[in-house]
Amino acid sequence: MKKLRIAVVGAGIGGLSLALALREKGMEVDLYEQASELREVGAAVALSAASTRFYIDRLGLEPQLAERWYEIQALIHRDGRDGRIVSEHRWDYRARYGAPYVGIHRADFQVVLSGAVGMAPIHLKKKLTSIDDSGSEAVLHFADGSTAAADLVIGADGARSTVRRLLLGYDDALYSGASAFRGIVPSDQMPSMPDKDAIQFWMGPGQHCLHYPINAEGAHNFFLVERNPTPWPHQGWIAPTDDEEKLARFHDWHPAIVEMVSAVSCTERWALFYRPPLSHWSKGRVTLLGDAAHAMVPHHGQGANTSIEDAIVLADQLATYDDLGEAQAEYERLRRGRTRKIQHASVTHADVLHLPDGERADERNARLAAPGAFDRHLDWIHGFRPGEQEPSEVQGGTWL
Numbered sequence: 272m273k274k275l276r277i278a279v280v281g282a283g284i285g286g287l288s289l290a291l292a293l294r295e296k297g298m299e300v301d302l303y304e305q306a307s308e309l310r311e312v313g314a315a316v317a318l319s320a321a322s323t324r325f326y327i328d329r330l331g332l333e334p335q336l337a338e339r340w341y342e343i344q345a346l347i348h349r350d351g352r353d354g355r356i357v358s359e360h361r362w363d364y365r366a367r368y369g370a371p372y373v374g375i376h377r378a379d380f381q382v383v384l385s386g387a388v389g390m391a392p393i394h395l396k397k398k399l400t401s402i403d404d405s406g407s408e409a410v411l412h413f414a415d416g417s418t419a420a421a422d423l424v425i426g427a428d429g430a431r432s433t434v435r436r437l438l439l440g441y442d443d444a445l446y447s448g449a450s451a452f453r454g455i456v457p458s459d460q461m462p463s464m465p466d467k468d469a470i471q472f473w474m475g476p477g478q479h480c481l482h483y484p485i486n487a488e489g490a491h492n493f494f495l496v497e498r499n500p501t502p503w504p505h506q507g508w509i510a511p512t513d514d515e516e517k518l519a520r521f522h523d524w525h526p527a528i529v530e531m532v533s534a535v536s537c538t539e540r541w542a543l544f545y546r547p548p549l550s551h552w553s554k555g556r557v558t559l560l561g562d563a564a565h566a567m568v569p570h571h572g573q574g575a576n577t578s579i580e581d582a583i584v585l586a587d588q589l590a591t592y593d594d595l596g597e598a599q600a601e602y603e604r605l606r607r608g609r610t611r612k613i614q615h616a617s618v619t620h621a622d623v624l625h626l627p628d629g630e631r632a633d634e635r636n637a638r639l640a641a642p643g644a645f646d647r648h649l650d651w652i653h654g655f656r657p658g659e660q661e662p663s664e665v666q667g668g669t670w671l
């Protein structure tokens with residue numbers, strides 16, 4: 272049988288995970304990455320059990336990852352001003368889901384993933400500009416003038432995907448109405464912070480702070496979000512800022528928050544954009560994966576996790592079906608509904624966190640604190656087993 276040539280555009284979290292998932296099935300890919308090195312500074316991701324189970328059980332990467340990631344022990348919601356606990360869910364997460372819930376620096380994560388893939392199939396400094404899918408093979412064109420041919424092209428090129436724009440013919444990014452300051456703070460520079468082993472949401476009218484531990488030393492990744500008038504007034508998704516602007520709406524928040532976010536300087540404000548759900552993720556020999564297929568806002572911390580779920584499911588379908596069209600269709604069937612639901616939940620979660628003081632905020636707090644709240648509202652996200660379950664087998668809703 273002729274060997275399938277698979278070109279993956281983007282060696283980020285989804286692209287590298289797809290390469291590993293396909294290799295487990297005996298299939299190799301070529302990854303084309305625009306960057307000159309695989310490194311992103313100053314960002315981290317949270318990974319839930321679907322992802323960590325894949326890396327531990329199927330890829331055997333626990334030794335490399337465990338020395339870099341932090342196993343999160345609890346989920347806590349607080350009032351952002353007085354710091355009182357609204358709800359606290361402490362679980363033996365690993366026992367419950369068979370794998371840990373972790374925070375990890377994105378650069379650390381990419382080092383482990385690219386180390387496992389190996390550099391041979393990763394082609395750096397290859398910025399995709401166009402794809403010609405009109406002939407007997409797809410031809411990828413790069414900014415340096417070079418080309419590559421493939422039987423299947425996977426667009427894993429992130430939230431600002433060129434592949435998606437080529438498929439649609441336009442840029443469909445939507446501003447969520449919120450922007451964020453982010454930073455990484457060593458544990459010893461945030462001595463007042465309570466419950467440093469937890470992922471915590473501090474809530475207030477029109478703003479919130481999310482933070483979680485990301486390495487063995489206990490550094491925290493914070494994400495300070497505020498609602499802004501729409502539309503986003505700047506060109507591009509990142510605008511210059513300073514610490515005065517960062518603290519303007521948070522200076523009177525709880526001292527532990529002010530201490531944490533003051534420990535590092537922020538020079539960038541990130542607009543939070545997402546992409547509307549598509550009815551199809553594939554056209555001809557081209558298919559989307561990860562943020563390129565379903566970019567979401569990070570209020571549920573599920574962007575990386577859903578990209579890895581996509582990679583697991585797509586690799587399974589490509590290994591199962593000889594016909595590429597059937598593999599693409601089954602992949603979409605298994606992934607569209609679930610990612611659409613998580614996308615919607617991630618956008619509306621901001622509304623829940625940002626309620627003005629009053630009756631609705633009090634009702635929200637009661638809902639968050641009610642016994643079994645985690646099971647009712649979040650188990651469907653954390654308990655899903657991609658590749659083993661139909662998405663419809665996992666029932667559940669959002670905090671709304």
Ligand SMILES: Cc1cc2nc3c(=O)[nH]c(=O)nc-3n(C[C@H](O)[C@H](O)[C@H](O)COP(=O)(O)OP(=O)(O)OC[C@H]3O[C@@H](n4cnc5c(N)ncnc54)[C@H](O)[C@@H]3O)c2cc1C
Nearest residue numbers: 281283284285305317398399428429561562572574575576
């Ligand atoms: C501020 C912020 C905080 C976040 N926090 C979390 C979190 O806590 N938990 C979580 O799970 N997720 C989080 N996310 C989301 C998460 O980072 C993404 O969902 C995840 O990285 C998506 O993986 P991906 O492979 O689709 O894209 P990426 O990991 O972004 O990879 C895309 C790759 O494609 C490359 N590329 C782009 N264009 C081209 C081109 N034209 N040619 C070649 N290569 C190209 C890029 O250089 C990049 O390497 C956050 C995102 C943001 C912006």
